Every structure is written in C-alpha cells, then in structure tokens.
Amino acid sequence: MGIVIAVNxxxxxxxxxxxxxxxxxxxxxxxxxxxxxxxxxxxxxxxGWQAALRVEGRVLRVxxxxxxxxxxxGLLRGALERPLxxxxxxxxxxxxxxxxxxxxxxxxxxxxxxxxxVLTGPGGQEFDIRERIVVR
Numbered sequence: 280m281g282i283v284i285a286v287n288x289x290x291x292x293x294x295x296x297x298x299x300x301x302x303x304x305x306x307x308x309x310x311x312x313x314x315x316x317x318x319x320x321x322x323x324x325x326x327g328w329q330a331a332l333r334v335e336g337r338v339l340r341v342x343x344x345x346x347x348x349x350x351x352x353g354l355l356r357g358a359l360e361r362p363l364x365x366x367x368x369x370x371x372x373x374x375x376x377x378x379x380x381x382x383x384x385x386x387x388x389x390x391x392x393x394x395x396x397v398l399t400g401p402g403g404q405e406f407d408i409r410e411r412i413v414v415r
Contacts, residue, residue: 298363323407330408332394334384339370339412341380343398350378351406357396359386362411372396389414 309316327346332339339359343351355374358367370382386392396408 326400326404326406328398328400328406330396330398330406330410332408332410332412334412334414337384337414339382339384339394341372341382341396341408343378343380343406343408350376351398351400352377353398353400355380355396355398357394357408359384359392359394359412362391362393367395370394370396384414386414 328351329344329346331342331344333342334340341355343353343355345351352374355372356370357372358369360367368386372380372382374380391411391413394408394410394412398406398408400406
C-alpha cells in the first residue's frame with residue numbers, strides 16, 4: 280500500500296509542477312477573433328517573403344527573401360522561447376547584409392527553442408517568423 284501512495288504522490292507532484300496545457304493566453308478571446316487571425320495570415324502570405332533559420336554552433340543565422348529570391352532589407356528583432364516552459368531570451372540580431380542576419384545564442388541550456396522574430400521591411404510592413412530550432 281505504501282508503494283501505491285508513493286507512486287500517486289510522485290504523479291500528483293509532476294501534474295502540479297509541469298506543463299500547464301496553456302499555449303496561448305486568452306485563447307477564448309483569440310478564438311472569437313479568428314477572422315482577424317485569418318486576415319493576418321493572408322496579409323503575411325501576400326507579402327511573399329520567406330525566412331530560413333539555421334543554427335551553426337552557437338550562432339543563429341536568418342535569411343529573408345522575397346518571392347523572387349531577392350533579400351528583403353529591414354530591421355529584425357525577436358527572442359527565443361522555450362515551447363513548454365515559457366520564458367524567453369532576447370536576441371541581439373545583427374544585419375550582415377540586406378536580408379541576412381545573425382545572433383549569438385547565449386542560452387541557459389541546449390534543446391528545442393521557438394524563434395519568434397519580426398522583420399519590419401522597407402515600406403513598414405511587418406513579417407512575423409515563428410520557427411522551432413534545436414540548439415545543441
């Protein structure tokens with residue numbers, strides 16, 4: 280009987296201290312405004328911009344091109360977040376060339392991270408980038 284109580288105690292502790300199940304704050308309100316989410320998605324797609332993220336050691340490299348393969352200049356800002364735990368690490372993104380950026384990855388630990396970046400393009404258009412990366 281003691282083993283059953285001990286196992287249940289461990290399971291209760293894990294249930295209370297791990298992932299809460301909430302991935303988006305105010306999910307109900309966001310669901311009501313789903314047409315806005317679809318409109319934003321269509322706006323992003325109409326830009327025709329594509330982002331490619333690459334991790335090389337402890338450096339994140341980002342390349343952003345338009346639909347013709349030409350680099351898109353602008354100001355890139357963002358952070359890395361842990362997908363399950365939350366908490367973010369801001370990135371100091373440096374432009375190496377138009378449409379090409381890099382940031383040193385000074386992270387508390389290796390593993391899976393979600394890059395949440397925003398490029399403000401030459402005409403003031405904003406391009407959101409959300410991509411999972413693995414840092415070793």
